[in-house]
Amino acid sequence: MGRKFFVGGNWKCNGTTEEVKKIVETLNAGQVPSPDVVEVVVSPPFVFLPVVKSSLRPDFHVAAQNCWVKKGGAYTGEVSAEMLVNLDIPWVILGHSERRALLGESNEFVGEKVAYALSKGLKVIACIGETLEQREAGSTVDVVATQTKAIAERISDWTNVVLAYEPVWAIGTGKVATPAQAQEVHAELRKWLHANVSPEVAASTRIIYGGSVSGANCKELAANPDVDGFLVGGASLKPEFIDIIKSAEVKKSA
Numbered sequence: 001m002g003r004k005f006f007v008g009g010n011w012k013c014n015g016t017t018e019e020v021k022k023i024v025e026t027l028n029a030g031q032v033p034s035p036d037v038v039e040v041v042v043s044p045p046f047v048f049l050p051v052v053k054s055s056l057r058p059d060f061h062v063a064a065q066n067c068w069v070k071k072g073g074a075y076t077g078e079v080s081a082e083m084l085v086n087l088d089i090p091w092v093i094l095g096h097s098e099r100r101a102l103l104g105e106s107n108e109f110v111g112e113k114v115a116y117a118l119s120k121g122l123k124v125i126a127c128i129g130e131t132l133e134q135r136e137a138g139s140t141v142d143v144v145a146t147q148t149k150a151i152a153e154r155i156s157d158w159t160n161v162v163l164a165y166e167p168v169w170a171i172g173t174g175k176v177a178t179p180a181q182a183q184e185v186h187a188e189l190r191k192w193l194h195a196n197v198s199p200e201v202a203a204s205t206r207i208i209y210g211g212s213v214s215g216a217n218c219k220e221l222a223a224n225p226d227v228d229g230f231l232v233g234g235a236s237l238k239p240e241f242i243d244i245i246k247s248a249e250v251k252k253s254a
C-alpha cells in the first residue's frame with residue numbers, strides 16, 4: 001500500500017515570536033524516524049510562516065492554516081494560494097472544523113478551496129468530522145461522506161491530498177476518540193473512496209486522525225490499520241509532539 005505515516009502540527013492561532021522560536025528549537029533537536037518513515041508538517045499562523053520555514057530542520061515542512069478560495073484580488077484579510085506558492089509553502093490545511101463552525105465555511109466552499117489550492121500546486125490537508133450531536137444521532141458516516149463528496153466532486157487527482165478525520169467533539173476537549181472509533185470511521189472513509197473515487201485512491205490516500213492526540217495515546221491510535229497519522233493541535237506546541245512523530249515506528253514493526 002505504501003502510505004507513508006503523516007504527522008501534522010496545527011498551531012492554530014497561537015504563538016509569539018519567542019514561543020515560536022522555542023518550538024522550532026525543540027523540533028530541530030528532536031530525534032525522530034527518517035523522512036522515509038514519517039512525513040512531518042507544521043502549521044504556524046500565516047505571520048510566522050516565513051520565519052518557521054527558514055529556521056526549521058529540512059526534513060520537516062510547513063503548511064498554512066487556510067487560503068482563499070480562488071485567485072487573489074480584492075479580498076481584504078485573505079491570503080491566496082498563489083502567495084503560498086510564491087513563498088514556497090508546500091502545504092495548506094483546509095476545511096478545519098473551527099473555520100467551518102466559526103466562519104461558516106460550507107462543504108461546497110471547502111471543496112472549492114481544495115480544488116483551487118491543488119490546481120495551484122499546493123498539497124492539501126483536508127479536514128472533515130462530525131459534531132457530538134451528529135455522532136449521537138448515528139449520522140457520523142453520512143456526515144463525513146457528504147463532506148468528502150463535496151471535495152471528491154471537484155478534484156480528479158488525490159495524490160496531493162491528505163484526509164484528516166477530526167471529530168469535532170474530540171478537538172481541544174481532551175476527549176480522544178478510542179482507537180476503535182477512529183479505525184471504524186477511517187475504514188468507512190476508505191470504503192467510500194473505494195466505491196466513489198477508485199480502489200487506487202482508496203488504497204493510497206492517507207487518512208489521519210485529529211482530536212486530543214497526545215504523547216500518551218498516539219501509539220494505540222497509530223496501531224490501527226487505517227490510521228495513517230495525525231493532525232495534532234494543542235500537543236503540537238509542546239515537546240511531546242516529538243513522541244507523536246515517533247509513533248510512526250508502530251507502523252514499521254506492524
Ligand SMILES: O=C(CO)COP(=O)(O)O
Nearest residue numbers: 010171172211212233234
Ligand atoms: O484541531 C485539531 C488539529 O487540527 C486537534 O486539536 P487538539 O489536538 O488540540 O484536540
